[in-house]
Amino acid sequence: MIPDRLRWPVLLLCLVGIGWLGVASTDFAENRDAGIRAALRDPVGYEGSEVLLMMWWVVSVEGPDHFTATRWNVETAVEGPSEGLEPGDVVSVSGTVHDGGAYVRATEVQHHRWRTAKEALGVVGLLGALVAFPLAFRRRDGWLEERF
Amino acid sequence: MADLLTHAAVGLLLKRGQHAARQRTGAADRPLHLASFVAGNLLPDLLSRLPVAITSQLHSHGLKLPPVLLHGFGPLHVPAGMALASLALSLAFRREQRAAVFGNLFVGMLCHLALDLAQSHAGAGYLVAFPLSKTPWELGWIGTEATVPVAIPLLLLALWSWRGRLPRSSPPPESP
Numbered sequence: 001m002i003p004d005r006l007r008w009p010v011l012l013l014c015l016v017g018i019g020w021l022g023v024a025s026t027d028f029a030e031n032r033d034a035g036i037r038a039a040l041r042d043p044v045g046y047e048g049s050e051v052l053l054m055m056w057w058v059v060s061v062e063g064p065d066h067f068t069a070t071r072w073n074v075e076t077a078v079e080g081p082s083e084g085l086e087p088g089d090v091v092s093v094s095g096t097v098h099d100g101g102a103y104v105r106a107t108e109v110q111h112h113r114w115r116t117a118k119e120a121l122g123v124v125g126l127l128g129a130l131v132a133f134p135l136a137f138r139r140r141d142g143w144l145e146e147r148f
Numbered sequence: 149m150a151d152l153l154t155h156a157a158v159g160l161l162l163k164r165g166q167h168a169a170r171q172r173t174g175a176a177d178r179p180l181h182l183a184s185f186v187a188g189n190l191l192p193d194l195l196s197r198l199p200v201a202i203t204s205q206l207h208s209h210g211l212k213l214p215p216v217l218l219h220g221f222g223p224l225h226v227p228a229g230m231a232l233a234s235l236a237l238s239l240a241f242r243r244e245q246r247a248a249v250f251g252n253l254f255v256g257m258l259c260h261l262a263l264d265l266a267q268s269h270a271g272a273g274y275l276v277a278f279p280l281s282k283t284p285w286e287l288g289w290i291g292t293e294a295t296v297p298v299a300i301p302l303l304l305l306a307l308w309s310w311r312g313r314l315p316r317s318s319p320p321p322e323s324p
Contacts, residue, residue, distance in 0.1 A: 001247040014236035022220030029219035054272045114293030125152025136183035144240040146183040146317045
């Protein structure tokens with residue numbers, strides 16, 4: 001494995017690699033030629049194109065077939081079934097984008113009813129990890145060691 | 149992503165299986181690296197989803213953040229970033245433990261991704277080959293919240309399976 005004399009250069013290379021991946025990932029997310037962001041950049045070119053609003057928050061419910069959802073500071077109206085939806089709920093919407101991203105005509109609306117419970121489990125898991133990590137690892141002479 | 153408790157439980161159960169297999173073959177005294185493996189099962193979410201959850205909340209409340217703080221942590225949830233993170237973390241361990249810690253962290257992270265790939269994100273999937281490929285992929289066998297009802301029972305089962313059996317790592321020999 002990595003000898004001690006190369007530890008810091010290898011760590012630096014790892015951090016540079018992770019940083020480069022982060023920049024590439026950001027570029028992909030911001031400039032990909034699909035999705036609601038692309039439709040907002042080019043309303044005419046993307047009229048009617050397919051989009052997926054993954055894990056968006058419901059802002060308001062205007063009627064049985066209309067609601068408004070938001071994420072990443074983008075807000076759009078959705079034409080699709082809103083039965084059982086309330087502001088604050090999380091949905092994933094597949095559909096087509098219209099009027100320059102002003103509304104999405106849904107072909108499928110998935111209501112993530114267990115999302116709050118899942119987030120609560122995430123918080124419990126995070127707190128558990130904060131307790132478990134110091135129990136599972138220890139420091140000795142400047143090095144980390146596993147206890148188990 | 150599945151919830152953290154389920155990931156921890158899966159990590160504990162997989163290592164329990166390895167421990168049982170080693171007991172059958174008479175190799176139970178070999179270091180199991182349980183801590184690194186379970187940490188590997190948790191770290192992809194702690195390194196990528198947790199920071200994004202915080203920055204996206206700040207962003208949604210109007211705080212202007214550079215896009216890299218919103219999207220830049222994602223690669224720590226795909227194999228390329230997992231390998232780099234595992235290697236970086238393994239450097240904090242002594243040289244003689246480094247390879248095993250790296251292997252257990254990385255394989256643990258891959259187990260995390262494998263469980264997440266079983267979920268359906270309406271076709272969004274994960275960029276498993278990023279940066280070589282930007283095509284998302286997933287198996288789509290279960291819903292994104294399917295693990296929630298089983299998380300606590302599964303974790304209790306995993307902890308029960310280890311009762312009285314935790315293998316303590318022996319300390320390294322004292323340096324002269």
